[in-house]
Amino acid sequence: MKKDLAQLVKLSKFDVEISEFEPKIEKENDKLKIFLSTVSKLNEQIDQLYVEIDELKNKRIKNDIHLKELSDKLNEIDSKSNIVKTEKEIKALQLEEEIAKEQINFANDEIVRLDNLIEVKKEELQELKDQLAQEEEEVKELKAQVEQTIEEFNTSRANIAQERSKLFETIDSKVLVFYEKIRRWAKETAVVPVKNQACFGCHMKLQDRVYFEFIHSDEIKTCPNCGRIIYLEEISEEN
Ligand SMILES: [Zn+2]
Structure with a gap:
């Protein structure tokens, strides 16, 4: 093969190799992104659970206050019952007492329900926290791996770029201009082999x-x- 062409073939192979690093690096970073998005989703879920538990606790406090009010009310009814005289007044007081007791029962039931819910949410929270800790551990490992792989890619790329640059300096500038012109549109397939008489x-x-x-020419030929x-x-x- 003519020297110019042989150099171009080599140069083009370097360019192909160099161009293959970027997608490989991206792929490595994507691996990490998937794990990081899982971590951030878990964090969101945990934050949401904290909010829900706080809301439930607030509801419980409101019920406690309500219970206190109802118990005051029962005391009040109790003292009134010593004063009232007519049957109508006694009945009205009894009704008031019944309603207050019903409300007390309801508030107590509600407190049990809220306590159970809080318990369930706390368990959920603990599970998510465990999951998060595990996920973070994996991310840490993966991050170290990805960083190492990318570093290796960068080193190889720099080595190839150095080889390319050495070769580049030895190639005739007219040949380079010709190559770069084709490379502008053909990218990594600017220089292709002919196999079985077909352009690749x-x-x-x-x-x-x-x-x-x-096959009989010494010139650089194009398809x-x-x-x-x-x-x-x-x-x-063969060369
Ligand atoms: Zn062709």
């Missing part, structure tokens, strides 16, 4: 005449169909 950029078969000219720089892979492997 557009997968079209080269006409016999074009192919013959291509007549897609315009990518083509090289004969067989020869490149």
Whole structure:
């Protein structure tokens, strides 16, 4: 293979390798994001449970106050019962007492119900906290792993970039301009092999005449169909 072309093939391979790092790094970061979103969801659920438990406790306090009021009321009825004389007054007082006692029962039932609910929510809270602690531990491990992997990627990328830059300096500037022009639209497939007489950029078969000219030429050739720089892979492997 002609030297210019061989250099371009090599340069293009470096560019392909370099371009493959970014998606790999993104994939690593995505792994971490999934775990972090689980952690933040758990934190939200825990915050929500704290709010719910506070609300239940407030309701319980209101019921306690109400119970105190009702017990005062019963005392009041008790003292009144010593004063009232008519049957009508006695009946009215009895009714008032009945209602107050019913309300006391209701408030007591409500307190039991609220206490049970608070207990259930507290258990839920503890479960979530345990889950969160476990998840955070995993995130910590994963984060260390991801950071190490990314660091390794960055080191490899820097090494390849250095190799590329060394090669870049030895290539004829006209050849580089030509390559960069094609690379602008063809990205990582600017330089493609021809296998079985077909271009590996557009997968079209080269006409016999074009192919013959291509394999016997010293010039850098492009695919007549897609315009990518083509090289004969067989020869490149032999070299
Ligand atoms: Zn092509």
